[in-house]
Amino acid sequence: MSLERGISNNLAELPIITLKGVGDKFVQVLAKLHIHSLQDLLFHLPLRYQDRTRVVPIAGLTAGMDVVIEGEVSAADIVFGRRRSLIVRIQDNSGTLTLRFFHFSAAQKSRFTPGVRIRCFGEARRGANGLELYHPETEVVGSENAVTADTLTPVYPLTEGVSQTRMRGLLEQALTLLKGGAVTELLPAELLPKALRYPLGDALLYLHSPPAGTQLDQLAAGIHPAQQRLALEELLAHHLSLLELRSNSARIAAPPLPVNRSLERDFLSRLPFSLTGAQQRVCEEISEDLAQQTPMMRLLQGDVGAGKTLVAALAALKGIGAGAQVAVMAPTEILAEQHRINFCHWLEPLGFEVAQLTGSLKAAERRKQLAKISSGEALLVVGTHALFQDEVVFHNLVLVIIDEQHRFGVRQRLELREKGSASGTTGRLQPHQLIMTATPIPRTLAMSAFADLDCSIIDELPPGRQPINTVAISDDRRDQVMERVQSAIGQGRQAYWVCTLIEESESLQAQAAESTAEELAEMLEGMRVALVHGRLKPEQKEQVMSAFKAGDVDLLVATTVIEVGVDVPNASLMIIENPERLGLAQLHQLRGRVGRGSIASHCVLLYGTPLSQNGRARLQALRQYSDGFAIAEEDLRLRGPGEILGTRQTGEIQHRIADLQRDAELLPYVQKIAASAKLSAGMRQRLIRRWLQNKPRFAEA
The missing domain is CATH 2.40.50.140 (Nucleic acid-binding proteins)
Structure with missing residues (x-):
């Protein structure tokens, strides 16, 4: 079909098949790039440029x-x-x-x-x-x-079945329309910062065909005003969609969960310690949310060892105390098992049974657990991603607690929530959600990626926790590190030795850990050395971890599977091999496995040489900071948002132009524009449609 001027002045409504040379089959190819309309095509910006001028x-x-x-x-x-x-x-x-x-x-x-x-x-x-x-x-x-050429030549993101030449040909047709003014301004100029009052059509035209002499460095860095103008609008659209999500959540019904004071007093009286002030404050915030008839959507942040699990148990008590079900989801079987042990210890004396559901359960045990969940006999269920499989049916799920949320795709959270909405006898009530992370989210990321959630922070560690002394030592001084391990174990302490590998392969990581364990057992004669890695069967992992907790193992050699959920107060020394291969947040998590008792603890970063400038900066930051939020901000600066939110999470954010790290300074403008009365309801909806209608919605949970 040929394209005639004036056919439509609304590119959002003009299908891509309108362009010359686009047939039904090619429409399907372009759909893989989320291109359905001419507007989608114009917002499909170049990855880079070639200078053929x-x-x-x-x-x-x-x-x-x-x-x-x-x-x-x-x-x-x-x-x-x-x-x-x-x-x-x-x-x-x-x-x-x-x-x-x-x-x-x-x-x-x-x-x-x-x-x-x-x-x-x-x-x-x-x-x-x-x-x-x-x-x-x-x-x-x-x-x-x-x-x-007269302009810089764009290089576009492609998929199989479309070439650069063909993509450039399509854009030439679309740019002809654009020059005729066929793109709608949705933001009043007075709402934009003065430096970014760049007409949208001019910005798109510039970015698809930059004139000769354009600074390629500025475009490559994403800081040209034309790029920033589009980034601001995209960030605003995402922010508005989250505000809409929050508003919609307020209209959904959820079961109110009042506090059972006698049950809570009984629970607290059995603890050998008192809650910190921060834990008490956060528990009050959660209680207020759970008492409402709209679903709680709360993000609970707390540094390593701050006591998030206990706060989660008190939240769970409100659900099971009302005779309803609570699900606790963890990203790994080791962490799920740690949670099961803690919840059993706290809740079974009160008369509540804790069910478990993980991928490794034997068929007979799995059927037994599924029956308890579907009948409502088990009020608290702890598990991994196995919890949201189709065969899992809850009797009356009222609260979902998700630990280390950045390890899960958001769609998985949504699936678990939907299991609650279909259960119960009171109609489609949706369960409350408490989302926990020990990876503190920097303020800039939280503003953008979690604007639909209320946020609670446990900013106080339990009394008696010892600071961890962190040192960086080159691998050529390995013998000195061995002596340090021997000395600590000789004093009755326990130690971790963490092996890291660049490769994602679990088998390669396991092989490296096995050879390290053999070497250490040989060199540290008389020491009890054990090994845990991702390829061990769950029961084997549990046996090793139980032996370590019981003090029957002196040195635990492990891959990063021990990053979260392991609590052994007598372990006071951790050696991390090749720490330069890990992000700051992950290193901080690992380091948090020691310092959990009342004795002084140490973390040795045994790095390989030569050390890159970025690797040196990460290790220096870990030595300098013990506060998780300071480390998260530094990790964001050094590595970007992927390590903070997790690749699966950032992969679903799908920003086309904006970059959360680079464009953080735009976020205050985004919030200000979103709060402005000059941005009408119609404009808000059109902005959301422009940027998100053909993209995965990253926060629908």
């Missing part, structure tokens, strides 16, 4: 440059080496350059007749004869297909 002298080339070269062919020969290739030599007034082609035809070779003047575009790479261009685009000077 000027010819570069051969003598001015450096490796890695994308360049246009013009010269005269001096020779063209087929060379037979490890691979058959066509070698073309061209020269200009400044020097000589080799073009190399591995795939070519006789017709292509015949174009490179000595004396012919050609232009070519490609990336300069180091080859056997100095700099070379591999498979460059070429044209004979004077032909119609110009290699040079």
Whole structure:
């Protein structure tokens, strides 16, 4: 179908099939890129740009440059080496350059007749004869297909079935419409900061075809005003969608859970300690939420060892005290087992049974647990992702507690919540949600990624907790570290030795941990060394962890499976091998496994050399800070939001243009614009549709 001017002035309503050259099959290909309308196409921005606006002298080339070269062919020969290739030599007034082609035809070779003047575009790479261009685009000077251009050449994100040439052709058609003013401004100019009062149409036109002379560095960094104008609007759309989500949640019914004072007094009287002031404050905030007839959506943050699990148990008590069900979900079987032990210890004396559901349960035991859950016999259920499988049916689920939320995709949270909404006899009530993390979320990320949640922070550690002395030692001083381990164990203490690997493979991690355990057992003669890693069966893991807790193991060699949920007060020393391979947040979590008793504790970062500048900065930050929030801010600065929210979580955020780390300074403007009365309800809905209608909604749980 050909595109005629004036067919529509609303690109959001103009389907992509309207463009010339787009048929039904190609529509399906473009849908993989979330492109359904012309507006979607215009918001599909380039990843980077090539500068084809000027010819570069051969003598001015450096490796890695994308360049246009013009010269005269001096020779063209087929060379037979490890691979058959066509070698073309061209020269200009400044020097000589080799073009190399591995795939070519006789017709292509015949174009490179000595004396012919050609232009070519490609990336300069180091080859056997100095700099070379591999498979460059070429044209004979004077032909119609110009290699040079008037603007920078965009390079777009693609999928199978669409080429750069075809994508650029589609954008040329869309930009023709754009020049006619066919994109709608949804933000009044007076709401924008002065530096970003850049008309939306002009910003899009600029970013798809930057003029010659544009600073590529500025575009690559994402800080050009045109990019920032779009980033601001995208962040605003996400923020508005979260506010809408919060508003919608307020209209959903949830079962109110009043406090059972006598049950709570009985629970607290059995504890050998008192709650900290921060724990009491957070418990009050949660109690107020749970008493409402709308679902609680609360994020509970607390540093390692701050006592989040106890707060979660008090929240659970309100559900099971009312005769309803509570689910506690953890990301690993080790952590789920740790929670099961804690909840059994606290709740079974009060007469409540704790059920367990993990992927490794034997079939007979699994059927037994499923029956208890569906009948309502088990009021508290602890498990892993197995909790939201289809066969799991709750009798009356009123509260969902999710630990280490960044390990789960948001869709999984939603599935677990839906299990509650379909249960019970009082209609479609949705359960309350308490989401916990020991990875503190920096304020900038929380403002954007968790704007739909109320936030509670346990900012006080229990009394008697000892600070952890952290030191960084090079691997060539390994013998001194061994002596340190021997000394600690000789004094009746226990220690961890954590092995890290870059590879994601659990089997490779397990092999590395096994060989390390063997080496340490040999060198530390007489010491009881045990091993735990991700490939052990759950019962084997539990046996090892129980032996370590009981003091029957002196040194526990482990992969990062012990990152969360392990509490052994007598363990006062941790060695982390190759800590430069981990993020700050993960290192802080690991370090938190020691310092849980009343004795001075130490963490040794046994790093490999040479240490990169970024690795050095991370280890220095860990030595400098003990506060999880300070470490989270530093981790955000050094590594970006992926490590804080988790790759699965950030993967669902799907920002097209905005970057939470780079654009953090835009977030206060976003909040101010969202609160403005000048932004009408209609504008809000259209902004959300523009940016999110064809994208996964990242916070629908």
